[in-house]
Amino acid sequence: MSGTGFDYAITRTLDAPVGKVWDAWTNADNYGKWASAEDVALDVRPGGAWSSVMVIPGGARVPLTGAYTEVVPNERLVMGMDVPGRDEPVLMTLALAADGDRTKVTLSQTFDSAEERDQSEQGSNMLLDGLTAFLGAA
Known part of the structure; x- marks a missing residue:
């Protein structure tokens, strides 16, 4: 896909070492x-x-499938997600960078429309909220 799409990148620094974030x-x-x-x-x-x-708020269950396209342990994970009606999977990139005992996490994606991007960005923020809570409680 060319760089003409609608993209986002969310970066957070988590209070956990890279290995623990990767394992999560x-x-x-x-x-x-x-x-x-x-x-x-x-x-x-x-x-x-x-x-x-x-399992989304309200209890609805949404089956998701895909495949990994790139795996660099403790650094980078590129995941493709199958989307009904699309020929190509939607890719999401997870990049990890050590910052002492903390980890800088960046999630990024590119879409064909602003609506798709906004929806996925909201979902990614929810994922990172859940990850942050999980690592804080672990």
């Missing part, structure tokens, strides 16, 4: 705890599939 994203049990997800399966390698059922 790549360990199915941990991911389910903070991402409001059930039935989580993560095959974290390039080409590996992932799936989960997201």
